[in-house]
Amino acid sequence: MIHLPVLIADLGLILAAAGVTTLLFKKIKQPLVLGYIIAGLLVGPHINIIPTVSDNKSITIWGEIGVIFLLFSLGLEFSFKKLVKVGGSASITAIVKVLFIILAGYLIGIAMGWNNMDSIFLGGIISISSTMITIKAFEELGIKHKKFAGLVFGVLIVEDLVAILLLVLFSTMAVSQQAAGPEMIKSILKLSFFLVLWFLGGIFLIPTFLKATKKLMNDETMLVVSLALCLVMVLLADKAGFSPALGAFIMGSILAETTQAERIEHLTKSVKDLFAAIFFVSVGMLINPSVLIEYAMPIFLITLIIIFGKILFTVLGALLAGQPLKTSVQAGMSLAQIGEFSFIIATLGVSLKVTSEFLYPIAVAAAAITTFTTPYLIKLSEPFYNFLNNRLPKKWLNAIERYSSSTEGITTLSDWRILLRSYIFNTIIHSVIIISIILLAARFLNPFIAYRLDIGSNATIISVIISFILMAPFLWALSLRRIQRTAYSHLWLNKKYTRGPLIAIEVFRILLGIFFVGFLMYEFFDTWIAAVIALTLVILVMVIFSRKLQSFYTKLENRFMLNLNARENRTPHILPWDTHLTELKVSPESEVVGKTLAELMIREKYGVNIALIERGRNTIPTPGRDERLYPNDKLLLIGADDQLASVKLLLEVDLPEISENTFPDKEMTLQKVVVNSDSSVYGQSIRNAGIREKAQALVVGIERGTDKILNPSSDFVFDNGDVIWIVGNHKKIKEVINYLST
Structure with a gap:
């Protein structure tokens, strides 16, 4: 008789239980995520009504794969361009809501006698609303066309990025056992650097690759290539010291900018659904019913914080952002739940062994309750607004309406704001590119030339030359390129007040370019004399070949912008009245x-x-x-x-x-x-x-x-x-x- 591996038997048991519970939940019109969690509870080690999973370790690995594909799917719905387009209203609303909920979660944890790490993780777990559950509820209720839905989707987009930042920060805190300090700042800067680098490189290379291979891409090859790109980025994120899930999310957001985004999303949906089901079942397997009974009161308090706290702080953030009262209330009551990112943050605490065993099942229980209440809260949002509209003092309502009206329309940017914003973006983008070229050349190119090609001391000179050739167009753009000529001209004409700051900015740009060239030389040369000589030659080359560098950089920029705008996904949103x-x-x-x-x-x-x-x-x-x-x-x-x-x-x-x-x-x-x-x-x-x-x-x-x-x-x-x-x-x-x- 052929022996059936335990993994296959466990997988069959998991999918069978998930299939039965999801059919039941589909019948009673409840979120499938709840069905998966209950299936995990039934096949987990704490309930013996039906056969249980034998090899929990292997299922945990399947669950980690599920997290990767789940975040890849969320990335396909995210895209960095969407983040730029959501505007100030969604950003302000999301930031106000997340900050206050993290603080509320931390304080409630401390009040219940929990340690600092449990309390901080609790704040992070309950701060992020569920994109999957909210969108599903909107689809089932047929309200995606409503005005407040645009604000809700914008808030969810910002929260997705905040959740990624929390994953990185919590990982750093778990290692250092500190909530602040140099390590935290270093992690934020490192994350920002790699996000910019991966986005720029991904947008420049991947759409071009997909366009070149379009004729060869049937559904099968597109699926294989998409998953391969996802896992390659997972490996890169892991090598850089980040969570593998972060790499999956980044690759999804890059592919979301391509013309093949919808096709990739369609092809990978079945893979995502399968592994996400296994992940949510593995979540349910960690729930101990006795723990839920023991911590019934904390679960109740945390659920109240999630529901009423998120409604209150979302409404507050939306009103501060200039949204009308009706839109603010409807958005607040649509975001009163936690979901997939909350599970991932809770899983991080368990895997790093920095949170107590009771926190995970408490988070899952609170997520299950708030998932169940979400559709009902959305339905009650308009009646609740009508109730507030009839009960609040007229003076308050008129003040809210005046404040909202004052923020409508198109905001005119001053020349200074236009110019400074462009210079900041220009400096950040090109600094990241230049630093990455220098570090890659020093860490990989120079050793490869020195040892693999066996050319001795000449390897350093060749590495510097190659590095500088690669850097030159970006150095020109960083230090010499003219940006926002119209705004610059307007400011230059005002001799009394603006010429001094403009000259100072231009001097700073040139000095920054010289600094990066010096940094390149410092990485390769031991003596300062050689570095100074090389630096002088570099400056001469930059001046002599300025026009050719400009021409080459323009081609690179045009290619990047062509790829970036290949799939325009802009839904205008305007606010005259309702x-x-x-x-x-x-x-x-x-x-x-x-x-x-x-x-x-x-x-x-x-x-x-x-x-x-x-x-x-x-x-x-x-x-x-x-x-x-x-x-x-x-x-x-x-x-x-x-x-x-x-x-x-x-x-x-x-x-x-x-x-x-x-x-x-x-x-x-x-x-x-x-x-x-x-x-x-x-x-x-x-x-x-x-x-x-x-x-x-x-x-x-x-x-x-x-x-x-x-x-x-x-x-x-x-x-x-x-x-x-x-x-x-x-x-x-x-x-x-x-x-x-x-």
Whole structure:
């Protein structure tokens, strides 16, 4: 008789238990994660009702693989460009919420008599909301089109990065047994350095590789290549001293910027689902029911902190960021749970043996309870807002509305802010590249040339030459490249106040470039005389070949930007009153197919404007009344939540989810313009002003005194002092403003 390995038997038992429980949870419409955890509890060592897993060590390894693929999948949904685009509102909301919840978790842990490490880990565990559970709840409730959903997704994106930072910091604390100090600062700087380096290198190389091999990539090879890239980055992260899960997350976020992102996500979904199921089952296996009974009161208190604390601090952060009260409350009640990152942080504490045994099952129990309550809290968010709106003093409500309105629209950046932001980015990016070239040359290139090629003392000179050739374009960009010429010119013209600081900045850039060249020489030469001679020659070369370096760097930059923008994923988000932009797709079965906009009267019936139609590769901005709708047309619409929900039912037949495709290269944005007696549109109606025809823009709102009119009719006549909100292509918005102002 053939002996069946224990690992296979255990794996079969795990999947069988997971299959039964998930079918049951699917039937009762509860999150599958809870089903996996209960399956792990049943096959774990603490319950003997059914056969249990024999080799826990092997299952732990499978669970670690599950973490890797789970974070790879989260990275595919993350992307660094999304982080840049979420804006200040989501960032402020996320940071306020996370900081206060970490503090609350730490204090509640200390109050219960726990040690510092348990309390700190508790704060980290309960601070991060679950992306997976929140998105799933939004899909099931059909509310992804609502205004507050955009804020929630932005907060989740920021929190994902914060969670990665917490993993690194907690790992450092576990080793040093300290919560602060030089080691912590060193870890943060090291993480920042590698994040920038991996992102730059990944965006430059991987999209180019995928584009070059596109014709060879069927589904099978794409799956193998994607998983290989994931595991290569896992190895690099491990070599750099980080968690393997961090490498998986980084590679996922790099691939998220490529044109193959959706395909990769689709192909790897089954792999992720399989190993994630094993991971969550392994989570359940660590739960000891007797511990849950013993720590019932801490579980209750922690659950209250998660639910009410996250609601309170998310609302506070959103209000500080300028969000309306309704959006803040709905966002707060959508984020009152913990999930996958909480399990990973808890697992880190167990694996490093720095947390007590009771913390892990407490975290899992709290996660299970808050996962269960999430859909109900989301459903109650609007009634709770109505309750607050009726109970809060009018003075408070008016103050919140005024503060929110003052943050709307497009913020104008001063020339100094534009210039300094560009210089900071330029310095950080090129410094990271230059330092990495020097370190790689000193650690790997020079030993390889010296010992493998056997050329003796000449190896150092050759290594320096190669290093400098690689560094030269980036040294030029760091020290000599002109950035933001328009803003620089404006500031230079103000001789009295700005020329001194501008000269100081330019001198600093040149000195920084010289420092890096000196650093290169110091790494290879023992004597300062040789270093000074080499440095002088380097400066001469930089000056003589400046034009060629500029040309070469421009090619590199263009390649990088081409790769970075290959998959544009920008969903505009604007805040006049309670309106926003969203995207809908015309179903082939919809009754609107074949009809003109004039026949459908969508604006008149629903109060919604169609800002753009994407049809295949063609884009129709601000479509006219005679434009017809065809199957699979993608529409960019502006309106309030209830209006968009009504139009969604009309356009998307039997399609419960809003299409997540975006409109690359055709971003629509919003701007406001004040009409005065000298304006060309003063005294004219919207129809006669011809804004749509002359400027390819739509009037979507008007403020007249204290009155606010959303999607006004075409007969509305402009008057002196009217504030017009217009939507149009971001590249043409200046033409629109000039047309309305003259």
